[in-house]
Amino acid sequence: MIRHHPADTTLVAYAAGTLAPLHGRVVAVHLTQCAACRAVMAVGEELGGAVLDTMAPVALGADALAHTLARLDLAAPESAQETTAMTLEALTRGGRWRRVGPGVRLMKLVPRDATGTRLDLVRVSPGTALPRHDHRGAEMTCLLKGAFADKLGEYHMGDLEEGDVGLDHEPRALDGEECICIIATTGYLRAHGLFTRMLQPLFGI
Ligand SMILES: [Zn+2]
Numbered sequence: 001m002i003r004h005h006p007a008d009t010t011l012v013a014y015a016a017g018t019l020a021p022l023h024g025r026v027v028a029v030h031l032t033q034c035a036a037c038r039a040v041m042a043v044g045e046e047l048g049g050a051v052l053d054t055m056a057p058v059a060l061g062a063d064a065l066a067h068t069l070a071r072l073d074l075a076a077p078e079s080a081q082e083t084t085a086m087t088l089e090a091l092t093r094g095g096r097w098r099r100v101g102p103g104v105r106l107m108k109l110v111p112r113d114a115t116g117t118r119l120d121l122v123r124v125s126p127g128t129a130l131p132r133h134d135h136r137g138a139e140m141t142c143l144l145k146g147a148f149a150d151k152l153g154e155y156h157m158g159d160l161e162e163g164d165v166g167l168d169h170e171p172r173a174l175d176g177e178e179c180i181c182i183i184a185t186t187g188y189l190r191a192h193g194l195f196t197r198m199l200q201p202l203f204g205i
Pocket of ligand 1 (some may be wrong): 002004005006030034036037038
């Protein structure tokens with residue numbers, strides 16, 4: 001059962017296309033597994049349509065179409081096909097796991113974009129902790145397999161964790177099953193401890 005969902009403000013931003021696109025990809029993975037959030041999205045879309053119906057038409061500026069097209073270009077909505085293809089099997093097809101530390105492997109999905117965000121899969125052996133680190137940007141994580149715990153809670157398949165700037169944590173995969181997450185990371189992580197700092201150039205995160 002899914003216990004951790006995106007904040008309402010995150011869902012609204014996702015629906016409006018204003019969420020950073022790679023963070024949106026992680027929300028999309030959660031939505032494929034979470035009927036509750038899909039229902040919230042459906043209500044939001046209905047409400048949005050109802051509000052639009054009650055609004056008096058206004059004359060558009062000469063550049064309105066160009067502005068709208070430019071925005072669509074910036075935050076193209078995921079197609080239904082793309083969203084349903086975001087299973088673990090589809091995401092890992094053709095990719096390569098790289099060992100980045102004891103019990104930790106990384107598969108790069110999308111390199112850093114214009115917002116300074118990158119998208120990766122991280123695969124952690126049972127019982128292994130990631131080195132403690134803190135964040136200089138937002139982080140969005142969704143569980144594709146297994147479970148992990150940090151000071152914010154315990155996360156299982158389908159759960160979504162939103163980490164804000166300043167989050168300082170040491171996520172640990174629970175015993176029994178390897179843990180695979182899809183993670184959108186904005187900005188660079190700040191590592192604690194020499195071992196982690198040595199790894200950082202390899203991590204590139
Ligand atoms: Zn949800």
